[in-house]
Structures are given as structure tokens and as C-alpha cells.
Amino acid sequence: MGSLDSLHHVSGWAAHDASGQVSPIGYTVRETGPNDVLIKVLFCGICHTDLHQLRNDYGASKYPMVAGHEVTGLVAEVGKDVKGFKDGDRVGVGCLVGSCHGCKPCKQDMEQYCPKRIWTYNDVSPDGRPTYGGFANFMIVDQSFVLKIPDNLPLDAAAPLLCAGITVYSPMKHFGMTEPGKRCGVIGLGGVGHMGVKFAKAFGLHVTVISTSPSKENEARLVLGADAFLLSTDEKQMQAAAQSLDYIIDTVPSPHPLDPYLALLDMNGKLIILGVVPSPLQFVTANIILGRRLIAGSFIGSIKETSEMLNFCVEKNVSCLIETIQADYLNKSMKRLEKNDVRYRFVVDIGKAFESKPQAS
Ligand SMILES: *[C@@H]1O[C@H](CO)[C@@H](O)[C@H](O)[C@H]1NC(C)=O
Numbered sequence: 001m002g003s004l005d006s007l008h009h010v011s012g013w014a015a016h017d018a019s020g021q022v023s024p025i026g027y028t029v030r031e032t033g034p035n036d037v038l039i040k041v042l043f044c045g046i047c048h049t050d051l052h053q054l055r056n057d058y059g060a061s062k063y064p065m066v067a068g069h070e071v072t073g074l075v076a077e078v079g080k081d082v083k084g085f086k087d088g089d090r091v092g093v094g095c096l097v098g099s100c101h102g103c104k105p106c107k108q109d110m111e112q113y114c115p116k117r118i119w120t121y122n123d124v125s126p127d128g129r130p131t132y133g134g135f136a137n138f139m140i141v142d143q144s145f146v147l148k149i150p151d152n153l154p155l156d157a158a159a160p161l162l163c164a165g166i167t168v169y170s171p172m173k174h175f176g177m178t179e180p181g182k183r184c185g186v187i188g189l190g191g192v193g194h195m196g197v198k199f200a201k202a203f204g205l206h207v208t209v210i211s212t213s214p215s216k217e218n219e220a221r222l223v224l225g226a227d228a229f230l231l232s233t234d235e236k237q238m239q240a241a242a243q244s245l246d247y248i249i250d251t252v253p254s255p256h257p258l259d260p261y262l263a264l265l266d267m268n269g270k271l272i273i274l275g276v277v278p279s280p281l282q283f284v285t286a287n288i289i290l291g292r293r294l295i296a297g298s299f300i301g302s303i304k305e306t307s308e309m310l311n312f313c314v315e316k317n318v319s320c321l322i323e324t325i326q327a328d329y330l331n332k333s334m335k336r337l338e339k340n341d342v343r344y345r346f347v348v349d350i351g352k353a354f355e356s357k358p359q360a361s
């Protein structure tokens, strides 16, 4: 391997405890195996899940933790059996870096539902090492979990597509939410919700943003292109909108009542839940029975679908609205993310942090 050996000594930012504060860390990744792609990381989005994992909100965090699962960069080295990628290719990595390849979901190209899925970080690689994410200058990933980023997509704005984007694109395809003219509501204008508005518009749907905050209306209409806005705290507006939607994309990650939203759905309407809520949600069963409504969930999307989504984004000129930050702003960005104070995704310019420094040798 010669000079490339140094690329396996990685520099990143890790949390060392549940404070979630990150500080520099160095570690070694495995040598490039036959199916491995070594990636020089240039950009990494910050997802709400990162915040929860860094702070051990799910109770399963292992430290040190190098978070980040919305990663884009360039191929630095490929293993001898890697066919689809070569040095310098623009690539991305999302939430997963492994699966069993043998179970029913894997065989149906839905490896995100594989019980043996390997998370991009806070998990264990087949070689026994911890998995570390994109808040670092290099990652090594099995070729089956690496995505080509089309030339026309900027690497910074493409990064959040790999979690926030696919989280909403996959259920829209699966549940048939692609018929122009159908009416779609979106609850929660965060990273995932804003992509919901963009994809729904790209599929030709009539989009209503539903929010508790009147201040979101201008933004929803003028910046994101929503067709309508519904203030969920205004009972009159909510009543007037009864049975006016075919679909609702619910991205709210905290406890909230479902009944007021179910009432907005027309007959056969679908409420798709994408936010991981830490406690059980309740609803009145008559609200789904009388109207044959459906409540469903969905989890990210497969590599195959993600690849399809990236091409769709080129075709329809869809990308994420991002705020690019430098690595020394990581702690502060987490604080702001906690308050939803970002339009709509932070993306860390990882490449820049290493520009001025010569690579370790
Ligand atoms: C693509 O989208 C960007 C921003 O969302 C916009 O500035 C640009 O004009 C669009 N390009 C085309 C060809 O529609």
C-alpha cells in the first residue's frame, strides 16, 4: 500500500461522554479490503439523530463516538474487487455501512430493514472495530453501501439527501404519493419536513405545511414553495380543512396527538409517521375506521432507492437548504439544532478543516 497507509490514520471529532461536546480524536481504520472504498470526507450533515446519539438520549451510546451519517466526499482508494468506483469519484455514505446480504429484506433490496444492519457509527464493523462516522477526514466503507453522487449535485447540499432526503423519498414512492394533483400535508418543518415539501412539489402534489407557529407561513410558501399553510392551533382553520388531504407526512419527533391530523385526511387518506417519538402515541380508532384511513411508518430507504433519488434530484433540480459550518462550530451547532434553529440542515465543511494542514505521513 506504500504511501496510502497514512490515509488509514484518521483525524476526527468525537464525543467522549454524554455531554455530547466533541473534541479532536485520532484513530486507525482497517486496511482497504477487497470490497472496501476509502473515502476522503469533504462534507457531513448534522441530523437530529446525531444530537441524540452524542448525548446518549437512546441509552445505547458508546464512547468515544464519531457521529455523522450524511457524508459526501471523494474516493481515495479502492479494494481489488471494487467495480463501480475509482479514485476521485464523487461519493456518499448514509445511515448504514453493512447488512447480512442473506435475509428477506436484504434479498429484496431493502437492507435498511435487515435485522443485522450495521450503523454508520456507534456500531461494530465485521472486523471488530467500532464504526465511526463522517465527522472525520476519512471513512472506509464496503462498496455496497457507497453511493455515486451525480456530477450536477453539489457535494455540500447533497449530503443531507442521504438521511433526511431518503427518509421522506422512500415512503412517498412506496405509498404511491407521486400522483400529480393529490393533496399532501407536511407536519414539522425540520430537515426531513423541508425535504418532504420539496419532494412533494417535485412529484406535482398540492402541498400544505401544517405548523403550530404562524411565523413559518412566509417561509413555507415563499422559500419552500408550499401551496397552502395551516395553523394547527387555530381550530377554525383545522375544521375548515377537514378531509381535505390525501396524505400527511408527520416528521414530529416528540409526543403529539394524532386525532386532529387524522381528521384532515380524506377517505383512504394516509398518515406517514417518520419521527421517532420516545413514548407511545395515541389515537381514536374511529378516526381511522370511518374513512378507511391508514397510519404507517417508514425507515430511511435502500441503497437502490437512494441512488434513484439522487438521479431524481438532478432531473427535478431538488436539493437541501443548508447552512454550511466549519468544524470548530460543531458544539454550537448542536445547541442550535436542539432549538431547531437551522434552515434546514447544518453541513460541516470537513474538507476545509484539513486543507491547510499537510496530511500526516
Ligand atoms: C435550481 O434550483 C436552484 C435553487 O433551488 C435555483 O436557483 C435554480 O434556478 C434552479 N435551476 C433550474 C434550472 O431550475
Ligand SMILES: *[C@@H]1O[C@H](CO)[C@@H](O)[C@H](O)[C@H]1NC(C)=O
Binding pocket: 013, 021, 022, 023, 024, 327, 328, 329, 330, 331
Ligand atoms: C467543544 O467543547 C469542548 C468542551 O468545552 C471543547 O473541549 C472542544 O474543544 C469543543 N470542540 C470544538 C470542535 O470546538
Ligand SMILES: [Zn+2]
Binding pocket: 047, 048, 049, 050, 069, 095, 163, 164
Ligand atoms: Zn439522520
Ligand SMILES: [Zn+2]
Binding pocket: 099, 100, 101, 102, 103, 104, 105, 106, 107, 111, 114, 115, 116
Ligand atoms: Zn439482511
